[in-house]
Amino acid sequence: MSKRRVVITGMGALSALGSTTRDLWHGLLANRSGVRRVPRLVDSGITVTSGGEVDAVSSANVDRDHEIANRAIDAALAESKRAAAECGFIWSTGLDTFRLGTTGFVHRSAGRCFSNLASRFAGPRRMIAAACASGTQAVGEAFRLIQNGQVEACVAGGSSVMLTPFYLIGFAGLQAVAIDNGDDPSLACRPFDKKRKGFALADGAGATVLESLESARERGATVFAEVIGFGVSQDAFDLNRPCDDGAGAELCMRRALADAELTIEQIDAVNAHATATYSGDLAEAAAIRKLFANRWQELPVSGSKGAIGHAMAAAGVLEAIVAAQTCATGIVPPTVNLRHVDEGCELDHVIGEPRDVNAETVLSVSFGMGGQNAAVLLKRF
Amino acid sequence: MVYLIAAAQEDDLARIRERKPELWRLVRRYNKPVQLALAAADEVMRFSEDPSTAAVISLAPCQPGSADLYRWGNVVTSGMASGRLGNLRMNPTQTLHAVDNLAMSAFAIMHGNHAYCLGLGGAAGQAWCGLEAVFERLNAGLEEEALLMAGDQDAAEDDAPALGVALLFSTRAAPVRLVSISRSPAIVDVVPHAAKGLAALLSSIDQGLMSYVVPPEHTDGFSNVAVTLEIS
Numbered sequence: 001m002s003k004r005r006v007v008i009t010g011m012g013a014l015s016a017l018g019s020t021t022r023d024l025w026h027g028l029l030a031n032r033s034g035v036r037r038v039p040r041l042v043d044s045g046i047t048v049t050s051g052g053e054v055d056a057v058s059s060a061n062v063d064r065d066h067e068i069a070n071r072a073i074d075a076a077l078a079e080s081k082r083a084a085a086e087c088g089f090i091w092s093t094g095l096d097t098f099r100l101g102t103t104g105f106v107h108r109s110a111g112r113c114f115s116n117l118a119s120r121f122a123g124p125r126r127m128i129a130a131a132c133a134s135g136t137q138a139v140g141e142a143f144r145l146i147q148n149g150q151v152e153a154c155v156a157g158g159s160s161v162m163l164t165p166f167y168l169i170g171f172a173g174l175q176a177v178a179i180d181n182g183d184d185p186s187l188a189c190r191p192f193d194k195k196r197k198g199f200a201l202a203d204g205a206g207a208t209v210l211e212s213l214e215s216a217r218e219r220g221a222t223v224f225a226e227v228i229g230f231g232v233s234q235d236a237f238d239l240n241r242p243c244d245d246g247a248g249a250e251l252c253m254r255r256a257l258a259d260a261e262l263t264i265e266q267i268d269a270v271n272a273h274a275t276a277t278y279s280g281d282l283a284e285a286a287a288i289r290k291l292f293a294n295r296w297q298e299l300p301v302s303g304s305k306g307a308i309g310h311a312m313a314a315a316g317v318l319e320a321i322v323a324a325q326t327c328a329t330g331i332v333p334p335t336v337n338l339r340h341v342d343e344g345c346e347l348d349h350v351i352g353e354p355r356d357v358n359a360e361t362v363l364s365v366s367f368g369m370g371g372q373n374a375a376v377l378l379k380r381f
Numbered sequence: 382m383v384y385l386i387a388a389a390q391e392d393d394l395a396r397i398r399e400r401k402p403e404l405w406r407l408v409r410r411y412n413k414p415v416q417l418a419l420a421a422a423d424e425v426m427r428f429s430e431d432p433s434t435a436a437v438i439s440l441a442p443c444q445p446g447s448a449d450l451y452r453w454g455n456v457v458t459s460g461m462a463s464g465r466l467g468n469l470r471m472n473p474t475q476t477l478h479a480v481d482n483l484a485m486s487a488f489a490i491m492h493g494n495h496a497y498c499l500g501l502g503g504a505a506g507q508a509w510c511g512l513e514a515v516f517e518r519l520n521a522g523l524e525e526e527a528l529l530m531a532g533d534q535d536a537a538e539d540d541a542p543a544l545g546v547a548l549l550f551s552t553r554a555a556p557v558r559l560v561s562i563s564r565s566p567a568i569v570d571v572v573p574h575a576a577k578g579l580a581a582l583l584s585s586i587d588q589g590l591m592s593y594v595v596p597p598e599h600t601d602g603f604s605n606v607a608v609t610l611e612i613s
Binding site: 045047093111112114115118124127129131134169170174236237238239240251368369370371372 | 437439441443445446451454457458460461464465466467468469470471472473475476477479480481482483485486487489490492493494495496497498499500501502503504505507510513514517521564571573601602603604
């Protein structure tokens with residue numbers, strides 16, 4: 001059976017840069033960081049007080065996890081002019097949330113959040129749990145289901161509400177988040193930079209509507225990009241850090257290229273995972289250099305977490321949305337907060353301002369804690 | 382075609398400690414659902430032709446965490462209320478207990494598995510999505526074997542009942558063939574649990590059942606599910 005072509009016809013994003021995909025894209029093009037000091041974290045007295053806060057939904061809202069997700073989903077569906085009841089739902093709500101409520105410790109189940117969100121969709125309804133790679137894998141799994149003819153359209157993406165002391169203290173224990181030391185909070189997350197000290201944790205949500213090209217054409221839908229490849233892998237190395245040479249990351253990128261039947265010469269840009277952790281950035285840079293061999297010095301690489309922080313389950317799909325905008329415009333946004341590239345992180349980084357390279361085909365990658373890796377390939381339509 | 386090669390269930394940590402000390406050394410830091418899922422997986426992978434190349438589909442617990450994690454959560458929220466969290470540190474072992482894809486990662490490390498992986502989250506009825514994913518991948522010829530594993534607990538308390546389940550599927554012929562998984566829309570009440578639904582399916586196979594209608598409480602709440610098996 002021939003494989004169907006799959007396109008993106010709707011996108012929604014809530015991030016530290018704002019509550020629309022336009023806010024996200026234009027913030028990145030302006031080389032602006034939305035990461036800032038978060039008052040409730042300051043009040044709690046912990047050593048990490050910077051983060052990627054989503055202003056659109058109050059942090060006091062007990063249904064914040066649903067609200068943030070639903071706003072992104074609704075925006076994507078509205079843009080696509082699709083109804084939820086005619087779409088599958090491939091989504092990650094990340095980890096359970098643990099925070100302080102009016103009567104004490106409140107535990108909110110990620111699974112229950114997913115079930116509530118899924119209730120208005122047709123099947124399949126799959127909840128992805130691949131740590132920081134979840135959002136990318138959600139897009140990839142939806143792509144595969146549509147490509148194989150199992151469903152006509154899917155909403156794919158993820159949402160995360162983890163900007164709480166519970167998780168900040170946990171990630172600080174793993175030396176993964178940037179501890180405050182009096183710096184400008186907007187500089188907290190510096191991917192690939194000599195001064196990087198970890199990521200800024202963020203809340204956020206990203207949603208995409210994927211559908212078959214036939215369906216999009218029949219409906220006269222606007223197409224933002226085509227999804228052409230997907231790959232996953234496991235590091236099988238360590239629960240907390242990647243292997244130094246980025247072998248697992250390279251494998252998932254290689255699989256995405258093979259899936260799309262493309263060569264490295266046909267890739268125009270990479271949207272990197274770029275967490276600003278010491279070992280993560282080194283491994284990712286090594287993986288990109290190895291995969292792209294003699295091309296790495298001329299392949300623009302950009303990451304979004306310097307601007308929006310690390311939105312965990314939402315990170316990969318927010319980055320796929322950025323990659324789709326790159327496909328549509330040809331412009332690669334800069335890696336916000338990258339100024340002095342660290343030794344070992346050498347790549348063709350986009351620094352300081354966007355670069356118009358007429359990029360048509362973009363590889364967007366995510367690497368999860370525990371070693372799950374996912375990559376999707378997007379192409380201009 | 383897709384065949385069930387082996388299945389295992391584990392519900393007793395003491396037994397694992399006693400009978401499989403090497404496995405226990407590898408899993409002792411994890412929370413109970415993960416320990417039991419990995420122990421069940423260890424059992425079925427003895428029948429695998431190559432554990433490093435099997436697709437791994439792992440269900441996160443619907444009731445994640447551990448008693449230690451929840452006790453720590455109470456410490457944090459008490460500190461938040463008073464604004465005195467300061468330099469409070471989290472034991473990295475407890476950090477692991479919050480991770481939903483832990484069993485998949487640990488399995489990959491134990492078996493050197495770099496293959497396709499799909500972690501499904503702790504929502505009701507994801508077990509059947511996992512079974513569908515197994516069916517899709519093996520029928521498409523993408524892998525020759527696929528592991529489906531799950532671990533869950535009734536509550537994140539020290540003595541709460543817990544269960545780990547693992548099923549190894551293959552394209553090579555065996556007595557139990559997975560014929561289809563079908564769904565029809567329905568709104569039903571559920572009792573979210575990652576492992577009990579698969580355990581109930583396995584017990585029905587023992588009774589020689591050919592078409593297994595998933596009890597409503599084991600579904601996702603939005604669809605009836607029927608699993609058709611051919612047992613020779």
